[in-house]
Amino acid sequence: MRGRIVIDLFTTLDGVAQAPGGPDEDTSGGFPFGGWQAPFEDAVIGEDVGSGIRRMDALLLGRRTYDIFAGYWPHHTDGPEGFIGRHFDAIPKYVATRTGVDPEWAGTSVLTGSDAEVAAAVDALRDRHAEVHVIGSVDFSQTLLRTRLYDELKLWVHPVVLGQGKKVFPDGAAPARLRLIAPAVSGPTGTLLLRYAPDGDVVTGDMT
Numbered sequence: 001m002r003g004r005i006v007i008d009l010f011t012t013l014d015g016v017a018q019a020p021g022g023p024d025e026d027t028s029g030g031f032p033f034g035g036w037q038a039p040f041e042d043a044v045i046g047e048d049v050g051s052g053i054r055r056m057d058a059l060l061l062g063r064r065t066y067d068i069f070a071g072y073w074p075h076h077t078d079g080p081e082g083f084i085g086r087h088f089d090a091i092p093k094y095v096a097t098r099t100g101v102d103p104e105w106a107g108t109s110v111l112t113g114s115d116a117e118v119a120a121a122v123d124a125l126r127d128r129h130a131e132v133h134v135i136g137s138v139d140f141s142q143t144l145l146r147t148r149l150y151d152e153l154k155l156w157v158h159p160v161v162l163g164q165g166k167k168v169f170p171d172g173a174a175p176a177r178l179r180l181i182a183p184a185v186s187g188p189t190g191t192l193l194l195r196y197a198p199d200g201d202v203v204t205g206d207m208t
Contacts, residue, residue, distance in 0.1 A: 002126040004151040005060070007134045007141050008052065010037050011157050011168055017138045018165035025068060031165050040158050042187035052154070053084055058129040059093045060122065062140030066095040070105040094125065096140055122149055138166045146174040148198045153178065159190040175202040
């Protein structure tokens, strides 16, 4: 049985997934709301995030998010979030990049080449791991969503509207259906966890 590729994204009500964690995480396009997720600390959602981290046996990231994680998590292996840093250190890490990278984080492999070569390398991870997680990495996640090279999309939708920034599904996103695979989970801050699987092409009808 092949493993699964799970995309984890923190989003706003209007679908923005850019820079949830901190002011300097991703300021491209003049994005002024870095760290927008911070006011929504939520034990229910946090427990689910932690459970997902414990289950993953490989981490797959785009280049920008890899640089952020590699600069942070190896130095945060103690304290309340230490289990995250320790787990990330212990599991294989993969970074998908068109330009290549000299990996500074121990246990990192680089997936590079043409789009088709990277896609083949990503798909091959299903034969090596039970549960590969893609965290953030908005641009790379959009590629996986467009090519349907994923098994589950987890969206943590927060009750805030930003009106700008990189969206999970921007204008021009590839048409596709998604299937809800578990009941929605709501935390006390109003954040919702929605879990979807790809469900084929868009089907239209007539409601009249």
